[in-house]
Every structure is written in C-alpha cells, then in structure tokens.
Amino acid sequence: SLPVDAIRSLADQHPKPSHIHFQYGTAGFRTKGEILDSVMFRVGILAGLRSKKLDGKTIGVMVTASHNPEPDNGVKLVDPRGEMLETSWEAHATALANAKNTDEFLAALDTFATTLKIDLSKPAKVVYARDTRPSGPALVAALEDGIAAIGAEGRDAGITTTPVLHYLVRAINTKGTKDEYGEDSEEGYLRKLSAAFKKLVAGKSVIPPLVVDCANGVGAKVANELAEYLGDKLRLIPVNTSTTTPGALNNACGADFVKTQQKLPSLPIELKPGQRACSLDGDADRLIYYYLDDRGQFHMLDGDKIAALSAAFIGELTKAAGLDSKIRVGIVQTAYANGGSTKYLSERLPVKCVPTGVKHLHHAAEKFDVGVYFEANGHGTVLFSPQSQEILSTYQPSTPAQSTALNHLINFAEVINQTVGDALSDMLMVETVLAHKSYSGEEWDSLYVDLPNRLVKVVVADRNVFKTEDAERRLINPPGIQAKIDDLVHRYEGGRAFVRPSGTEDVVRVYAEATVRTQADELAYRVAGLVY
Ligand code: 16G
Ligand code: ZN
Structure with a gap:
C-alpha cells in the first residue's frame, strides 16, 4: 500500500x-x-x-x-x-x-x-x-x-543537458544487456560520441574551428567538456557560456533566438565571412547553424537544412554499402518544415508530416528502418530500428567501398543520440557530413532555397476552440476559417499557410510562406486577421 x-x-x-x-x-x-x-x-x-x-x-x-x-x-x-x-x-x-x-x-x-x-x-x-x-x-x-x-x-x-539525461536513462536500463547503449555517465556519453566522431572523420582534412553559442545555459558545460574530448579533430569555440550571470540565459542568444529572429545572436567574437557557427538552446536539445556571406549577409541553416544534409548522406551511405534495398531511410517533418526542404527531400526519400511535438516525430520515425526527424526549430535526431542495427552488425560487404560505407553507417548510429534531439550530437553529425562532402556552410545552404516565411502569434479568447487536421495543416474549427485561408493562399505565388493552437503558450500560431519575402509577411498578417 x-x-x-x-x-x-x-x-x-x-x-x-x-x-x-x-x-x-x-x-x-x-x-x-x-x-x-x-x-x-x-x-x-x-x-x-x-x-x-x-x-x-x-x-x-x-x-x-x-x-x-x-x-x-x-x-x-x-x-x-x-x-x-x-x-x-x-x-x-x-x-x-x-x-x-x-x-x-x-x-x-x-x-x-x-x-x-x-x-x-x-x-x-x-x-x-x-x-x-x-x-x-x-x-x-x-x-x-x-x-x-x-x-x-x-x-x-x-x-547537465536534457539529451544527456535521456541518454543516461537508456544507458542505465540497458546496462549489461545486449542492447547496452553506453556507459551510464556523462563521461560515458562524451566518450561514446567523440570516439564515433573521430572514426567518422579519420583521414579527412582538418575541419575549421566551429563557434558554438551555448545560450549561456547548461550546454556550455557539456560543450566545454566535449571540446576536450574532441581535441584537434574538431576545435570547438564555445561562447555565451556565462551560466551564472543573472538574466543571461537565452537572452539575445541561443537556437530559439536565432530561429525566431532570423538573425545572428549576440556573440563575443566577430564571424569571418563563410565561417560557420551554431547555437544551442537553453538545455541543448536544439541546434541551429548559420554563417555570414562575403557581403555580411546572415544565412540560417535550421532543422530542415540539417535534415536535408543528413538524410541525403545516410541515403547515399546505404546505397554505397549495398543496403538500400534492405534499409529504408525516411524523413519526418512537421507543418513548419520549409516548403523548399519538403520539395528537396521528397524528390529523394519518403517524407511524412506529423503534428508538432517531439513524441509525434519520434514515433513516426520509428516506423522507418532509419528515420530522420527534425523540427524546423532545430530539434531532431536519427533513429535506427533494431532490425537495421542488426543488419548493420551482421552484413557482409562484398567490396572495400561497401565495407567503408558500412563502417560509416555503424559509426553514424553511434554518434547520434537516438533517444531524443541532441544539439551536440547533431552538431557532430553535421560536421561529419560537411567533412565527408567537403562542404562549406554556403554549399550546404545551397542544397535548396528556403522559401521566405513568417510566423506570428495571435492572442485569442480561447485557443482550445482551434482544432486542426492533416498534421495541423488544416483548421476544422472554428468553422469557415479554413476556406478563407485557402482563398488567401491561392492569391500568393508559392503560398502556404496554416493556423494551429500552441501547445506551450496561450496563443494561436500562424505560419505563412511565399516565394517573395513581402508576400510571405503579408499572407501571415492577413491570415492572422482571420483568426483574431
Ligand atoms: C515543445 C516541443 C517542441 C515543439 C514546441 C512547439 C517537445 C519536447 N518540445 O517545446 O518539439 O516544437 O513545443 O511549441 O515536444 P508550440 O506548441 O507552442 O508551438
Ligand atoms: Zn530545449
């Protein structure tokens, strides 16, 4: 009792x-x-x-x-x-x-x-x-x-960070079993990730140093430790690491700031043109990359760009290993995924759209042999099903090239924190792909062009009356509004818009995109006008 x-x-x-x-x-x-x-x-x-x-x-x-x-x-x-x-x-x-x-x-x-x-x-x-x-x-x-x-x-x-805690839970519960996930300590986590990363980039040319904006949060602690483990293999420059300065956390920095403001966070150092940098959020489970071009213009590489980069690479590796008929790679996104990314990805791999929230993405990704899921906000990971892990560990490659690709896949599965989105683990995944492809931030960015988009929030009397369907892409209640949204959307080239109640704030969110910046803004504000 x-x-x-x-x-x-x-x-x-x-x-x-x-x-x-x-x-x-x-x-x-x-x-x-x-x-x-x-x-x-x-x-x-x-x-x-x-x-x-x-x-x-x-x-x-x-x-x-x-x-x-x-x-x-x-x-x-x-x-x-x-x-x-x-x-x-x-x-x-x-x-x-x-x-x-x-x-x-x-x-x-x-x-x-x-x-x-x-x-x-x-x-x-x-x-x-x-x-x-x-x-x-x-x-x-x-x-x-x-x-x-x-x-x-x-x-x-x-x-410690949210993803380290998730890792620990899995590590503790699998200890001593055949599915042992890793040593059940933060050091175990760091060792696992850094060892896999070092194998993945062995023999690759020197990776330029990476600025890591830690949002003045707990990511600073783990990023500093990770930097030690990585050494010269990838020189991290953790910044915004003031975890004890009152008011500093997430203030004008961090992944959420960068994503929502679509601009550089405040950084203590100046970025050189083309130099890549990334931001973690306050508990280090989201990651956003960016760089400034030769004209000093800001370019953001968000969760969609990370999904595109990594999914395409995993697809290539399975093919190179001769495993593409056995291991099916799929992508999971939400309605917030930029239309440019959805187009790029669906031309290459199966793409599924689910409602916002990690649990929806995670469960949908489990249905693929390798499921890559990312929210545009930078939260995401890659899941290898038990069957595909089994295939990877027993498969007999028939050529040296297949063997190399197989080993990369095995190490990829190790470098990724499969329990939940993990900014530092995702960062190592991104750096791996960039090193393999010899991509600069700019080349990565050019995989597809982001459609200009605008997110606005609307305070309403009762957000609970807003009900959606089709993975939040259509509004079924209050009645009549969706027809008006459709009407508006048709008037904009490349137009897309949706309305959904927030799950974390007492507001309704409106998202719109269009081929031209001003049109995306206008569409967002007009749709907001319909729900206000
Ligand atoms: C939560 C979710 C995140 C989602 C966000 C949307 C988890 C762990 N986190 O932060 O995935 O993007 O909510 O917020 O599921 P919203 O419903 O207010 O737009
Ligand atoms: Zn977070």
Missing part, C-alpha cells in the same frame, strides 16, 4: 498554490519557477510510481524550461528507453498536479495506483538532472522529497 504517513508529512511541506491550474503539455509542466514547488514534489512521486509500474526500470526526470526565459522552469519525465513519457500518463500527471490539498492528493494517488494496478511493493528508481536556472536547486530539493516519500531510489545526475 501507499506510504501514506511519509507522503502526508512531506506533502504538507509542498502545498499547491490555490489559484493555479497546471498542465502536463508537449514539454511537460512549464511555467514560472517560483510556483512549481508542489508540482516537483508530486512529479517525484509520479516518477516513482511509473518506475514501479514498469517493474523497477529507471525513470528520468529533467528539470528545465529549455529556451524559455530564465525565471521559467519546468519538469518532464523520461521513459525507460530514454523517450518521452507515454502519452496516456500526461493526463495522470496533470490530475495529480492539480489535487487541491494533501488529502485530495492522497486520495488521487490511491485511485490512480488502484486503477493502473500498480504493484506498490515493486522497487522504484529515478534519475534526475537540472539545467542552470537559479530556481533549479530548490525545485530539485522538492523533487527529492517526492522521490523519498514514495520510497524510490534517486540518483542525482547533477547539472
């Missing part, structure tokens, strides 16, 4: 603020850090219960608010394979977080454990980490109270 007394006495120390409704959304619970204490405590208990439900497998908990402002914080659960929490548990998390007081919370827990048939006598293990936000330590303390209250064993992974 539930350790009611232990839970009660600790729960009383973490009362829920009365006026607030919490919701486990696409990125877990996320709001101002100062109101999250009760949520953290309850998530600690929930993580313990999830672990018990899954026979004592280790569950992950990440305390972060990613690219959001410094005063924000958040928490999300990670399932045993290093993936996002199973969707059906999101509602349970929301319900538990909103129980009014300790009595209601205990009653909710009891019903929950009974309905889900959780065997409370099972052991429970939770591994947790946090980013660099000032509200982090107190929130982790509340989380630890929850973990202790349910009698789970906690492991503190300290301050």
Whole structure:
C-alpha cells in the first residue's frame, strides 16, 4: 500500500498554490519557477510510481524550461528507453498536479495506483538532472522529497543537458544487456560520441574551428567538456557560456533566438565571412547553424537544412554499402518544415508530416528502418530500428567501398543520440557530413532555397476552440476559417499557410510562406486577421 504517513508529512511541506491550474503539455509542466514547488514534489512521486509500474526500470526526470526565459522552469519525465513519457500518463500527471490539498492528493494517488494496478511493493528508481536556472536547486530539493516519500531510489545526475539525461536513462536500463547503449555517465556519453566522431572523420582534412553559442545555459558545460574530448579533430569555440550571470540565459542568444529572429545572436567574437557557427538552446536539445556571406549577409541553416544534409548522406551511405534495398531511410517533418526542404527531400526519400511535438516525430520515425526527424526549430535526431542495427552488425560487404560505407553507417548510429534531439550530437553529425562532402556552410545552404516565411502569434479568447487536421495543416474549427485561408493562399505565388493552437503558450500560431519575402509577411498578417 501507499506510504501514506511519509507522503502526508512531506506533502504538507509542498502545498499547491490555490489559484493555479497546471498542465502536463508537449514539454511537460512549464511555467514560472517560483510556483512549481508542489508540482516537483508530486512529479517525484509520479516518477516513482511509473518506475514501479514498469517493474523497477529507471525513470528520468529533467528539470528545465529549455529556451524559455530564465525565471521559467519546468519538469518532464523520461521513459525507460530514454523517450518521452507515454502519452496516456500526461493526463495522470496533470490530475495529480492539480489535487487541491494533501488529502485530495492522497486520495488521487490511491485511485490512480488502484486503477493502473500498480504493484506498490515493486522497487522504484529515478534519475534526475537540472539545467542552470537559479530556481533549479530548490525545485530539485522538492523533487527529492517526492522521490523519498514514495520510497524510490534517486540518483542525482547533477547539472547537465536534457539529451544527456535521456541518454543516461537508456544507458542505465540497458546496462549489461545486449542492447547496452553506453556507459551510464556523462563521461560515458562524451566518450561514446567523440570516439564515433573521430572514426567518422579519420583521414579527412582538418575541419575549421566551429563557434558554438551555448545560450549561456547548461550546454556550455557539456560543450566545454566535449571540446576536450574532441581535441584537434574538431576545435570547438564555445561562447555565451556565462551560466551564472543573472538574466543571461537565452537572452539575445541561443537556437530559439536565432530561429525566431532570423538573425545572428549576440556573440563575443566577430564571424569571418563563410565561417560557420551554431547555437544551442537553453538545455541543448536544439541546434541551429548559420554563417555570414562575403557581403555580411546572415544565412540560417535550421532543422530542415540539417535534415536535408543528413538524410541525403545516410541515403547515399546505404546505397554505397549495398543496403538500400534492405534499409529504408525516411524523413519526418512537421507543418513548419520549409516548403523548399519538403520539395528537396521528397524528390529523394519518403517524407511524412506529423503534428508538432517531439513524441509525434519520434514515433513516426520509428516506423522507418532509419528515420530522420527534425523540427524546423532545430530539434531532431536519427533513429535506427533494431532490425537495421542488426543488419548493420551482421552484413557482409562484398567490396572495400561497401565495407567503408558500412563502417560509416555503424559509426553514424553511434554518434547520434537516438533517444531524443541532441544539439551536440547533431552538431557532430553535421560536421561529419560537411567533412565527408567537403562542404562549406554556403554549399550546404545551397542544397535548396528556403522559401521566405513568417510566423506570428495571435492572442485569442480561447485557443482550445482551434482544432486542426492533416498534421495541423488544416483548421476544422472554428468553422469557415479554413476556406478563407485557402482563398488567401491561392492569391500568393508559392503560398502556404496554416493556423494551429500552441501547445506551450496561450496563443494561436500562424505560419505563412511565399516565394517573395513581402508576400510571405503579408499572407501571415492577413491570415492572422482571420483568426483574431
Ligand atoms: C515543445 C516541443 C517542441 C515543439 C514546441 C512547439 C517537445 C519536447 N518540445 O517545446 O518539439 O516544437 O513545443 O511549441 O515536444 P508550440 O506548441 O507552442 O508551438
Ligand atoms: Zn530545449
């Protein structure tokens, strides 16, 4: 049965603020850090219960608010394979977080454990980490109270990136099995990635140094460590690494800033023409590249460009290895993918469009033998199915060229963090492809031309009335609006637009693209006018 007394006495120390409704959304619970204490405590208990439900497998908990402002914080659960929490548990998390007081919370827990048939006598293990936000330590303390209250064993992974935490969860749960993912430590992660990368670029000419904007967040710590492991193979220049300067996190820098502002972040050094640089977001699970051309003009290489670069390369490798009939490479995008990228990719490989949010992309990518998924915002990874991993490890190449390609594929699968989007791992993937193709940023950029686009947000009375279909590309409610959007879109050359409710903010988002910049802007504002 539930350790009611232990839970009660600790729960009383973490009362829920009365006026607030919490919701486990696409990125877990996320709001101002100062109101999250009760949520953290309850998530600690929930993580313990999830672990018990899954026979004592280790569950992950990440305390972060990613690219959001410094005063924000958040928490999300990670399932045993290093993936996002199973969707059906999101509602349970929301319900538990909103129980009014300790009595209601205990009653909710009891019903929950009974309905889900959780065997409370099972052991429970939770591994947790946090980013660099000032509200982090107190929130982790509340989380630890929850973990202790349910009698789970906690492991503190300290301050690290979201993708490292995902990696750890998978590594811990596969330890000693044939699917062992890697050593279950941050050093293990760094060793795994850097070793694979070094093999991938062995014999390639010297790679020019890479500026890495760390958003003044936790990525700075891991990027600095990675730089040591990489040494001369790839000289990283981590910048925006001020993790203790108040207000610096994600401020005028980082992947979200670059993507949404479509301009250079503030950097302490000047980029030379053609020099490539990249930005991580506040928890290092998103990556955006860019460079300035000879005229000083800014060029962004976003998640779509990363998908195009890497998917095409993996496709070429499978062909060169003689495996293209056995290993089917596919791409997963969302409605935000630039029309230019979708055209480029669908001429080469199967492309699937799914609703926004990592879990949708991840699950769709699992359906391919090798699934490449990226959101335009720079979050993405590559998944190798168990069958394709098996093929890679048993295949007998018949020529030296096939053998080389096979080895590259094997190392590619190692350099990529397959649990979740990982800025640093994706960066090594990009650098690998650039080195193999001898591409500059400009050559990479010219794979296809981005259509000019505009994203605007509209504050509406109730975003929940906005319902979409066809992977968020069409609006079915409120009635009548989609027909008007269609009407507008037809009037613009290369026009495309869609409206969707945000899953993280109380707004509706409007995206539009067209062949000409001014037209994309105009289309976006006119569509916004329809929903306002
Ligand atoms: C969350 C999602 C991200 C998505 C974004 C969209 C995860 C881990 N993160 O940050 O993938 O792009 O939400 O936000 O799923 P929106 O619904 O407010 O547009
Ligand atoms: Zn993030």
